[in-house]
Every structure is written in C-alpha cells, then in structure tokens.
Amino acid sequence: MTRAVRIDQHGGPEELKIVDVQVGDPGPGEVRIRHHAIGLNFIDVYQRSGLYPFAMPLHLGMEGAGVIEAVGEGVTHLRVGDRAAYASQPPGSYCEVRVMPAKCVCVLPDGISFETGAAMMLKGLTAQYLLKKTLPVEGLQAGDHVLFHAAAGGVGLIACQWAKALGLQLIGTAGSDAKCALALANGAAHAINYSREDFAARVKDITGGRGVKVVYDSVGKDTWDKSLDCLRPFGLMASFGNASGPVPPFAPGSLGNKGSLYVTRQTLFTHIATRESTQAMADDLFKVVLSGEVKIHIEQRFKLEDVQAAHRALEARQTTGCTILTL
Missing domain, CATH: 3.40.50.720 (NAD(P)-binding Rossmann-like Domain)
Known part of the structure; x- marks a missing residue:
C-alpha cells in the first residue's frame, strides 16, 4: 500500500484527499517508480477544478522524480535502481509510489538532485519547446x-x-x-x-x-x-x-x-508524444541546467499531506519559481 492524493469530484482544494492505494507490478511499456519529490504545476489546478475535465476518481500530478523499482516488458532505456524524472500523462504523481508509462520517464543525471528533477521537468520542457520550437x-x-x-x-x-x-x-x-x-x-x-x-x-x-x-x-x-x-x-x-x-x-x-x-x-504533451522527442528535449534541458546557464529555483516546499495548502498558494498566485511536494 502507498499514500496518494485523490479527488472524487471536481472542485476546490478541499477535494484533495490522502488515500491508501495498492500498487502492483508494471505491465508492458511501464515502470514502477518510488518518488523522492513531486512537482506542482498550474495544470494540476485546471484538472482539479474541472477546467480540464477528467473521469472520477482522479489521482493528480504530472511531474516527479525518484528511483525505478521495477521495469515492465519492452522497456529498454530504464533499469531497476536508476534515478529518474518525468513530466507525463496520465496524471498520478501526487503519491509515494506509482506504476506509469515508461515513455516519458528519463534517467536523471547524477549532477541533478531529485528535488530539482521533480521541479524542472514539466516547466523546463515547456520552456524548451517554447523557445526552441514555437x-x-x-x-x-x-x-x-x-x-x-x-x-x-x-x-x-x-x-x-x-x-x-x-x-x-x-x-x-x-x-x-x-x-x-x-x-x-x-x-x-x-x-x-x-x-x-x-x-x-x-x-x-x-x-x-x-x-x-x-x-x-x-x-x-x-x-x-x-x-x-x-x-x-x-x-x-x-x-x-x-x-x-x-x-x-x-x-x-x-x-x-x-x-x-x-x-x-501549444501543449507540452504533443511535443513529448514519442520516446525520441522526449529524450531529445530532456537532453537539451539537462545540458543547460548542468552548465549552470539555467538554475531551478525551488521557492516553496510542502509535505504531501499539505497538498491543499499548496494548491491554495498556487491558485492565489502567492508562489514564485517552482513548488514541490516532499515525502
């Protein structure tokens, strides 16, 4: 069993609940990842509020970083024990452990911390496609x-x-x-x-x-x-x-x-629709972060159980830089 954040209906931050869920083994094309940090993004607010409607119940979160625990059939770019980070659909990163598609999960370079990886993937890949491709x-x-x-x-x-x-x-x-x-x-x-x-x-x-x-x-x-x-x-x-x-x-x-x-x-998920495009964009992001040309500013940290407060701060535009959830 693992803790995860779930909503049962669209609405305000009060809809965010911590629940216990069962996590199994990854299927073909999937991995199981144990998070060390989780990214918070405004798209999470859109999904929670219903601006971007989803079927219920919904596990939120599009970004995270951690360690690969298991690898499903057909996954060749990741191994058990790899440090990894991602921005990916479907939602579900607000949790301790999850099974998810491996396509958008990338090996995280040793020079980048888990917190930085969780904070930068969705936002950094967005900046990449805007400045380089849009x-x-x-x-x-x-x-x-x-x-x-x-x-x-x-x-x-x-x-x-x-x-x-x-x-x-x-x-x-x-x-x-x-x-x-x-x-x-x-x-x-x-x-x-x-x-x-x-x-x-x-x-x-x-x-x-x-x-x-x-x-x-x-x-x-x-x-x-x-x-x-x-x-x-x-x-x-x-x-x-x-x-x-x-x-x-x-x-x-x-x-x-x-x-x-x-x-x-534009939307990020069109740009990262393939393993090849995801990796190419991530490599570009990793390069500018490792060079020091781009620094990732984590200005707010909330515990997973304080996710309601995190959403209130984000929605009220009280945040700057990146916000993460810690475990």
Missing part, C-alpha cells in the same frame, strides 16, 4: 525581443535564463514589483508590473514602436487582447495556459487588421 515565421535571432507573461513563475524563471543564454531580449510581465525584480535577476532584459502599468504601451516603448516577434502567454483571458497589440507584423501569439481563465472567442479577421498575425495553442 517560433515566429521569421524565426528568432540574438537581440530579438520576446514578451513572456508570468515571468516570475516556474516556467517563466527558466525561460528568462534560457532566453538570455540564447541572446534574446526577454520582456517579462508579473503582478508585483517583487516578482518583476525576480524576473530581472534571472535574465529578463525588462520587466513590467502589469498591475499598475499598461504592458502593451510599455512594450511599444521598449521596442521603439515595432513590437515583439512573439508573445508567450500562459495567463489567457486577462492578457490576450493587449498581447495581440504587442506583436509586430507577422508576429506569433503563442498561448500555452489559462491561469486567468480561457480566452474568449475572437474574430480571425482581427489578426489581419493587426498585422497578419499568427496564433497557436
């Missing part, structure tokens, strides 16, 4: 400006550092002066407190009226319209989350009026 039609070159919302969050702080390493001028937004300072300390070229500044006007000032080539937006409803106004002609609006709520319907004709813009809605 690109405007004209591409990105050193010196180009990009706009990144929620720059002091887990994905944002990784993106600030990685963008600087790529030579990009990242303009970050955040909801307080303290969060803006954090983004600047991690490589953002500029930071805008959108709670008291018009970020679209400020972006135009920073870029000499030209706008940015790409906006990376995980906020959604509250930032969408002004984000489109930040783009230069042929710019890309890259949506990858809905922290403030889903983006309402909009007229495609408006994209032409604003400069023949492009719009895309």
Whole structure:
C-alpha cells in the first residue's frame, strides 16, 4: 500500500484527499517508480477544478522524480535502481509510489538532485519547446525581443535564463514589483508590473514602436487582447495556459487588421508524444541546467499531506519559481 492524493469530484482544494492505494507490478511499456519529490504545476489546478475535465476518481500530478523499482516488458532505456524524472500523462504523481508509462520517464543525471528533477521537468520542457520550437515565421535571432507573461513563475524563471543564454531580449510581465525584480535577476532584459502599468504601451516603448516577434502567454483571458497589440507584423501569439481563465472567442479577421498575425495553442504533451522527442528535449534541458546557464529555483516546499495548502498558494498566485511536494 502507498499514500496518494485523490479527488472524487471536481472542485476546490478541499477535494484533495490522502488515500491508501495498492500498487502492483508494471505491465508492458511501464515502470514502477518510488518518488523522492513531486512537482506542482498550474495544470494540476485546471484538472482539479474541472477546467480540464477528467473521469472520477482522479489521482493528480504530472511531474516527479525518484528511483525505478521495477521495469515492465519492452522497456529498454530504464533499469531497476536508476534515478529518474518525468513530466507525463496520465496524471498520478501526487503519491509515494506509482506504476506509469515508461515513455516519458528519463534517467536523471547524477549532477541533478531529485528535488530539482521533480521541479524542472514539466516547466523546463515547456520552456524548451517554447523557445526552441514555437517560433515566429521569421524565426528568432540574438537581440530579438520576446514578451513572456508570468515571468516570475516556474516556467517563466527558466525561460528568462534560457532566453538570455540564447541572446534574446526577454520582456517579462508579473503582478508585483517583487516578482518583476525576480524576473530581472534571472535574465529578463525588462520587466513590467502589469498591475499598475499598461504592458502593451510599455512594450511599444521598449521596442521603439515595432513590437515583439512573439508573445508567450500562459495567463489567457486577462492578457490576450493587449498581447495581440504587442506583436509586430507577422508576429506569433503563442498561448500555452489559462491561469486567468480561457480566452474568449475572437474574430480571425482581427489578426489581419493587426498585422497578419499568427496564433497557436501549444501543449507540452504533443511535443513529448514519442520516446525520441522526449529524450531529445530532456537532453537539451539537462545540458543547460548542468552548465549552470539555467538554475531551478525551488521557492516553496510542502509535505504531501499539505497538498491543499499548496494548491491554495498556487491558485492565489502567492508562489514564485517552482513548488514541490516532499515525502
């Protein structure tokens, strides 16, 4: 038996319950992993609340790190005793031990701790596909400006550092002066407190009226319209989350009026759909973390049994950097 977090219906943090579950042996293409640390992400809130509906009961969590205890038939890239980390579907990482598909589980380099591994996989792989694969039609070159919302969050702080390493001028937004300072300390070229500044006007000032080539937006409803106004002609609006709520319907004709813009809605799990793509992206992430170009900031730690408090803090935007659950 092992402890796990389960919800029996969509709702608030009070729906998160610690339960005892039986864990068996892995089947073909699966592994059993004993967690040392578990990552917390805003997608967990979406799944808990019902914004992303799932059949009940649901075991939450998309990210973790630990040691492989057993390997199913056909799994060749992992062995018993390997240190490992993952961002993966289906949900279920909020637990001590789980059986899961092996496809997205990667060997964790010895130079990266379990806590760092648990904190960085979903957020770091997200930053990787945004900055390396979700690109405007004209591409990105050193010196180009990009706009990144929620720059002091887990994905944002990784993106600030990685963008600087790529030579990009990242303009970050955040909801307080303290969060803006954090983004600047991690490589953002500029930071805008959108709670008291018009970020679209400020972006135009920073870029000499030209706008940015790409906006990376995980906020959604509250930032969408002004984000489109930040783009230069042929710019890309890259949506990858809905922290403030889903983006309402909009007229495609408006994209032409604003400069023949492009719009895309990205999700990590399309990018890590194969073992090969998962490993290639993870290798890129491991390289920048081991080099020191990107540091993973774990700013909040909660015990597994305090998962309700962790969700309340995340949903209230009281967190910065990465948050993990410990065992």
